[in-house]
Amino acid sequence: MHFEGRDLRNKFDVEIKTKNYLERTLTLLKEGQVYVIFDGGTGTISEFGMAWGLAKLYFGHHKPLILYGKFWENIMQAFKDNMILRPEELEVYKIVESVDGVLQAVSDFEQELKHGQHRHVKATTDDFSI
Numbered sequence: 346m347h348f349e350g351r352d353l354r355n356k357f358d359v360e361i362k363t364k365n366y367l368e369r370t371l372t373l374l375k376e377g378q379v380y381v382i383f384d385g386g387t388g389t390i391s392e393f394g395m396a397w398g399l400a401k402l403y404f405g406h407h408k409p410l411i412l413y414g415k416f417w418e419n420i421m422q423a424f425k426d427n428m429i430l431r432p433e434e435l436e437v438y439k440i441v442e443s444v445d446g447v448l449q450a451v452s453d454f455e456q457e458l459k460h461g462q463h464r465h466v467k468a469t470t471d472d473f474s475i
Contacts, residue, residue, distance in 0.1 A: 370395060379451055381411045400437035409454040410438035411447055 361376065363369040370392050373380075382393045393410070400407035412421070417440045424430065439450040 374399060377408060379409045379411060379454065381413055381447055382417075383413045384416065397434070397437065401431065401434050404433045404437070407437055409450070411450045412438055412440045413442075413447065415440070415442050 361372055363372055366388070373392065374396060377396075380393075380396050382389060382396075393412075396408070396410055400410060421438075421440065425435070439453065441447050441450050
């Protein structure tokens with residue numbers, strides 16, 4: 346699937362227009378509550394990297410990441426095998442393969458927060474200004 350641009354069948358509550366890629370990415374990071382990351386190109390990797398980096402920096406107050414598709418297992422394994430990662434960096438995402446998996450992951454994150462099983466306190470709505 347290709348998720349670039351706007352699909353007219355995809356209904357939304359509010360349209361937010363930005364001037365450029367950086368402003369778009371920062372707006373996504375600020376406005377999102379949970380990030381679902383699909384397959385894509387370098388822009389997807391960039392946005393995921395920023396969200397993952399913020400999850401590390403703000404661990405305990407970060408926003409959950411849901412990686413959609415089995416291919417993410419190989420990508421994340423490559424990171425584990427070749428990068429220096431802290432244990433909490435592996436706690437901020439879940440890999441799913443279906444819409445039902447997304448809904449379950451959101452529910453799981455909510456339960457982890459509610460019962461203190463995950464070290465989130467709450468999702469932040471603070472501005473990520475540079």
